[in-house]
Amino acid sequence: MSKLAKDAAAFKNVLHRQDYTSWHSQPPPAGASSSSSSAVVDDAPSAGSKKNKAKSNIVYSQPADTGTGKDVNTQLIYIINELKRSLNPRRIEDLAFESGVTSLLSDTSLLEKLKSHDRVNYDVKTGLCSYKHEFNFRNKVSLLTEIQRQSRKGHGIAVRTLKEVWKEAPTAIEELEAEGEVFVTRTQKDGQLKMVFWNEIKPNEEEGGLSIEQEFRDVWHSLKVPTDADLLKQLDNDGMQRTAAEANVSKAPTKKKGKKGGAPRQRQVRITNTHLKDTIDLSRDYVHPPK
Template sequence: MEQSKAAFRERMQAQPVIRHERIAPASSSAMPPSVSKPKRPSFVSSTYASAPQASDLVAKQLFLIINILKSKDSPFSFDEIYQETGYDLTSSTNDELIESIRTNLKIISDFEAQTLQFRPKFDIKSKHDLLRLLESQKLSHGLEVDDEFKESFPNWQAAVQELEKSEDIIVFMNKEGAGAVPRVLFYNDSSLNVHMSEEFKTYWHQIKLPPEGDLEKELEKAGLKSMDTFSTKPKSVTKVKVKPKKTNKRIKLTNTHLEDIDLTKDFMGS
């Protein structure tokens, strides 16, 4: 065993040694002009990523001006805007902001008179204006109490409460109970109101509806057909189990050397 190990060492030592030479990287001065390191774009700087774009800056300035204009119904002068924001709307350095003000649909601008005013979506100043607006609306749509409505009429809550109390409008709330707020407003057209006797109202409220699960059965008893929305749950389709077909398995004869021998003859003695 020791002799074989010694012989193996001798054979390994006799093998030629191949050395891999390392190529030193060429210096930047030795690099050919076509492989030179690409230059960083001149517009990229350490503060470029954090500096806001001009359009973003104008959008912030415009947002601040619109919020100031919402604070009152009358116009603001350029001097008042300058006192509130520090933006000089007469200076050529604010050309981008001035152009954004001219084209903004929420601002009524008069550069000759040097005034700005907020333009609401709805012209509502009082509860009477609100009632006229609702009267002109389509009954199927109503008026949604969204942000644009609230911007148009800051004192909308008191007006809605008064008109609802006088039954001039119908208010749909976002939910029932505490914390409910108006969601949609409708004009209460008195010409559509049908007079009902107190006896009929009492009889109507005494009628109890069956549970939703029994509603279809009750309708069928009355000879009525239910709508598709009241149909019961779809019946589950029972899968028919298919029996596997029987296959005739053929027995493989392994003792092939006995094929020519009649075993019955040999064992029965016939």
């Protein structure tokens, strides 16, 4: 057998033994040179090349996204929001690093805006800042006191505002609602707490406010309101008079506007120079001479 025939037979043997479902599922055939296996290894991409390719997509010319902006007023908003989330007074240094606005330590204009903000309390002696909330309470009793104070003024309090002061406020409000101390309005979509009002009528036998029994509720809802015709007929059968209808208020007659294109109104002409009536005749004494 010639050398060319032997090489062709070896190549067919390799193709027959090769499993194409997985390149590495079977070992290389016997007699295969190490160069072929090394070629297979060299063709497979390495993990390091993938990492290098991913790193090449980074654009180093873009500035880092700090998220706090460069404008002074924008940075002040981030600082105020960070201070608002804190329940205790904060140092300027801690507030600068935790809010991400490190320029607060070097920018005097930003620091002065923070100190003079209407929602910030700054203690000159201690150097501490605290957020000035609309309400001040930290327990269930003081929460009820604030609700009573606002309800006496004729309005309730938004639960979202109370939650900003005290995180446990929604739980306390639900407990007060179960005890009959407050009324709560909820959203129609998901039933979340919306507004809270003080219940002035307590549910007890001395002050009233007891819940109505289900039997009376069913009787109330079973009543049907008659139509107007049936109601008038029943009144006549019982000998009762109807209420007098309100008299129609007479309106003043309105003048009709004239049609467009009508005859123009004749206005009275005001006569001037009446003091010259008996002395000078303008039509006779001041006639233009003929040309």
